[in-house]
Amino acid sequence: MEKKKKKKKEKKNWLEWTVTLISMVIVSFTIGVLVYQMVVSEENPPDIVISLGKAESKTNHYTIPVTVHNKGDITAKKLSIEFTKGEGSDTEKARLEFDYVPGQSKVKGWISFTGNPDDESIKPHILGYSIP
Amino acid sequence: MEGFYKSIDQTLKEYGRGIAGGLLFSLPMLYTMELWWTGFLAAPLHLLIYLAVGIFLLMMYSHYVGLSSDTSLLACFTEALEELGLGIVVSVIILYITGRIVPEMPYSEIIGKVVVESVTVAIGISIGKAQLSDNNNSDKQEESDEEDSGKLEDLNPNQRKRYLVRSINLALCGSLIVAANVAPTEEVVLIALESAPFKLMLIAITSLAIGAAILYHINFKGSQDDILHRDSITEIIAGTAIMYALALITSAFMLWFFGRFDNLSLPGIIAETVVLGFPAILGASAGRLLIQD
Numbered sequence: 001m002e003k004k005k006k007k008k009k010e011k012k013n014w015l016e017w018t019v020t021l022i023s024m025v026i027v028s029f030t031i032g033v034l035v036y037q038m039v040v041s042e043e044n045p046p047d048i049v050i051s052l053g054k055a056e057s058k059t060n061h062y063t064i065p066v067t068v069h070n071k072g073d074i075t076a077k078k079l080s081i082e083f084t085k086g087e088g089s090d091t092e093k094a095r096l097e098f099d100y101v102p103g104q105s106k107v108k109g110w111i112s113f114t115g116n117p118d119d120e121s122i123k124p125h126i127l128g129y130s131i132p
Numbered sequence: 133m134e135g136f137y138k139s140i141d142q143t144l145k146e147y148g149r150g151i152a153g154g155l156l157f158s159l160p161m162l163y164t165m166e167l168w169w170t171g172f173l174a175a176p177l178h179l180l181i182y183l184a185v186g187i188f189l190l191m192m193y194s195h196y197v198g199l200s201s202d203t204s205l206l207a208c209f210t211e212a213l214e215e216l217g218l219g220i221v222v223s224v225i226i227l228y229i230t231g232r233i234v235p236e237m238p239y240s241e242i243i244g245k246v247v248v249e250s251v252t253v254a255i256g257i258s259i260g261k262a263q264l265s266d267n268n269n270s271d272k273q274e275e276s277d278e279e280d281s282g283k284l285e286d287l288n289p290n291q292r293k294r295y296l297v298r299s300i301n302l303a304l305c306g307s308l309i310v311a312a313n314v315a316p317t318e319e320v321v322l323i324a325l326e327s328a329p330f331k332l333m334l335i336a337i338t339s340l341a342i343g344a345a346i347l348y349h350i351n352f353k354g355s356q357d358d359i360l361h362r363d364s365i366t367e368i369i370a371g372t373a374i375m376y377a378l379a380l381i382t383s384a385f386m387l388w389f390f391g392r393f394d395n396l397s398l399p400g401i402i403a404e405t406v407v408l409g410f411p412a413i414l415g416a417s418a419g420r421l422l423i424q425d
Contacts (some may be wrong), residue, residue: 013137019147020210023217030220031183033243038176041240075172102172104238132173132391 046076046103046131050124055117063112064122066096073103076129083111084123090115100132146261150215153260154222157309158252162226166316170390171245179247182389186251187212189308192301193258196294197423212254215261219254220246252312255305259423303375303416306423307382310415311408315386324403332406339379339406339413344372346417379412380405 012020053065066083070076079101083094094111101107138146161167174182190212195203223246227233233242314320327335348368383405387393393401 011137013140013143015140015143016138016214019218020214023214023220024210026217026220027213030243030247031180033239034176034180034183034247037240037243038180041176100169100172102238102241105172105241106236132169 042073044072044103045074046070046072046079046101046129048076048079048081048101048126048129050081050126052122052124057116058112061112061114062117063110064117066109066111066124067106068096068098068101068109069106070101070103075103075132076101077132079129080127082125082127084125085113085115085117086121101129147218150218150257150261151222153258153263154219154253154256155226157256157259158249158312159226160313161252161316162223162230162232162249164313164316166318166390167248168227168232168245170248170316171243172241173391174244174248174389176240178389179244182251183216183247185385186254187216189301189305190215190254190258192297193255193262193305196298196301197262212258215254215258216250218257219250219252222253222257223249252309255309259305259309263423299420300374300378302420302423303378304382306417306419307379307412307415308386309423310419311379311382311386311412314411315383315392315408316390320387320404320407321392324407325400327403327407332403335410336406339410340372340376343375343379343413343417344368346414346421347371347375375416376409376413379416380409382416383408383412 047070049069049071051067051069053067055062055064066081068079068081076098077100079098081096083096085092085094092113092115094113096109096111098107098109187209191205191208194211194215195205195208224233227245227249233245324332348371384393384401387401387404387408392404396404
């Protein structure tokens, strides 16, 4: 043990100091953000808002881009949405499923119909989701 | 006590080794879907606790393995922060190039994903810095030989205590780094919930047997110098039991962190812990012998 104490002590060079300082900033920032989130975060349940884009004509069908926005704070899990086009005997259905839609974020998908969809007649219906 | 500066070249090499180690140990996690999900599923408080545990383990690791043992707690703390900072940077880069974080994401999701990944990357970095060295720091080797030669009974109470804390820390780091790869996956839950009680019993017995064999019988490189001069059967049983207990504690902590205990009955919790205890004791025994000096 005595011998060890006589050993020269290593000092940090400028590179190590730089890395240490930057690391400290990064770690404090991360902890700061987490603490901030903890203090201000609200736990609103999922609030799913669906918006449809413009229909595009493909070879044998039409596709429509769909954006799903979870305006709540809690993640929606296994979200399932059904889209209905037309009425009566012309009815066509499409379905979209997402494993996770985190709070305050958007996910995208496409639905497709064989007939030419006109935006007005497509009705989205949120079938359900769970909370993880 | 005069001081000297390491050359920049040496420092760069050290960081290089650290990053290589970090990637080696944590790339499987960076490539695991459940971990990305944990990023947005975990509550900020859980993430903070996870970070705190990570910093604590990193400090202990640099105190007992990485740096020389006469370094102050403060030096260990800055070392731990440095490794964590590097871990965060590496995680951000890998998550970005693999398309797991994109600028449009809410910042809470990005922070969550990065925190979840960076703790294991940081532990990998600290192991890499200490272990992948080309000359493996002959001074330090000497020092640890000095300390660890001789039988456990010959050590004075202070050394015994130090030795025990060091072993516990190595076991915790080893089991964390191995179990973390498996903990977040659905497979743990599946095995736990589908296994009959006697199979879970077999898993526990296998874990204990393999742990005991690695620690006391099959003579892994380094195992003789370090821990194991104990001959009596009671000490072997006690040592294995302690190791398994540490493995179970790590497993339970990780499962709790990954939300696997939510709304689960006690038998379910125990089943999952036992299932994860198997990789964890491998980490605590074999892993620990690999990550020590």
